[in-house]
Amino acid sequence: MSALLMLSTASYAAMPPQAALCGSCHGPQGQGVDPLGPRLAGLPSDYIVKQIKLFQSGKRQNVTMQPMAMTLQGDAIVAVAEYFSAFDVPMVTPHLRGEKAVYKDPTEQLVYQGDWQRVIPACVTCHGPSGHGVGEFPRLAGQQASYIKSQLLAWKEDTRSGDQNGVMATIADKLTSAEIDALAKYFSELK
């Protein structure tokens, strides 16, 4: 048992010293500490790098994260991002578009088909099947509900930006608060 544990952790890189501070709110392996800090494990490292820089420039606002991000400079940004990105997160069996034509649950319909009457594309178009995340689009599956909600509200209130063409802000603007709650709950429960 202990040998197995050692094997499974041995593949991860040693924690860069600058990541220790992050670990206090995001967990030492980036697993997230609800409600202090969202899960970083498994997020694309490019995405984490970009977010640190957005906090530094003020395009993304958060009273805790802005000064924290300033402590990271130079190579440390990438080192920290790669460290947390490398931790495995549970696999979610992806639900593929087309598996169903009709979704009785309006939240699932929003996730897999969008609502084009309001020009809201399906979440999974950019965030990947079941919100697995890819490129600049973070993983949503298994993320904390409180965090997903606070971020959708931040996009809506323009305290978060930095997305190309304001894609996410435009979509968040159209979501009702009930939809935001439901989406946050839906993705957080995909584990």
Add this chain to the structure above:
Amino acid sequence: MKSHHLSWLVISLSFNMGLSAVVQAEALPDKQVELNAKAKQEGQTYLTPAPLSAIPEGEFGDKVRLGYQLFVNSQQMRDAYVGNNLNCSNCHMDAGRRANAAPLWAAYFAYPAYRKKNDKVNSFEERLQGCFTYSMNGKPPGSASKELVALSAYSYWLGMSGLMLQAGVDGAVPELSDSELLKGGKRDEMPLPESIKNVMTLEQRASLPGKGYPKIAKPAQAYSPERGKKVYVAHCQSCHGDDGQGYETLGVYSLPPLWGPQSFNWGAGMHRVNTAAYFIYENMPFGKSYQLSNQDAWDVAAFINAQERPQDPRFKGDIKALKGQYHKHQGYYGSSINGHKELGSKAYPINPKRSD
């Protein structure tokens, strides 16, 4: 004497080439000949198909549902009929339901259509086969195959439910036989409720507002791939990647590749700069969070289409001959541009297997 001899040879050669071109056209007709795109008009109302939850239970409804499923997850036909990483829904927004994004409901009532290019009437089924050959870089399912029946049934159901809603006709969409479904809706003998026939002619139904992609004005300056590259970096690359290859998650490319081996081929309608510009101006960036200028839409369409992609399936070994026959439009096949010596000369294979 010598010169006579030579001219005879030239005539004979061109005659032979002409003949083989005719044979070739019959073998693989251009089913993606340009639509007569129309500009958007103020105050236009568009057909709204019924929600998918209204698809009936039973055999006919199952065909409609299968059509939807193949349309949004076309990769389930990979290797059999699809030879790239695209899904139909990549270019037809909202699973073929959205106006001005080449909606299926408008296309369905535009076929069968006479095509000058191959001098024959093309059914809806044949038009769908063209999509598989060119846009999907694959090998089309056979006539009356379950895939073509399903895609026809889905298109028909969207269109007919929309017409019925618009005309205030109650009840279920009339069920059609497979052979009727495959023909398309532009037929005098097409079964239609009287109240729909009375308010719209066959020709009106064949050119419903919102069909295809709306035409936009010509750009003020000649379109340029060089300027288009800047537009691409500023507005497209977060979804389509800095190399245009899109993004894959768990085997699914919901953010599609725009050029290269896994995109549409040199025979697809979207390789035309004007078609791509119309599509992009109306439908991109995704979710319409930003409106490109007319010039930017043309320039970025030029940039995307001045890249190598899979070969035109009508290619018989001579780029110039093919260019002369099928590429007399706004496109870059056979051109030296954007750092390419001759586009098409390094084209990728048609209909490759996923494992290739």
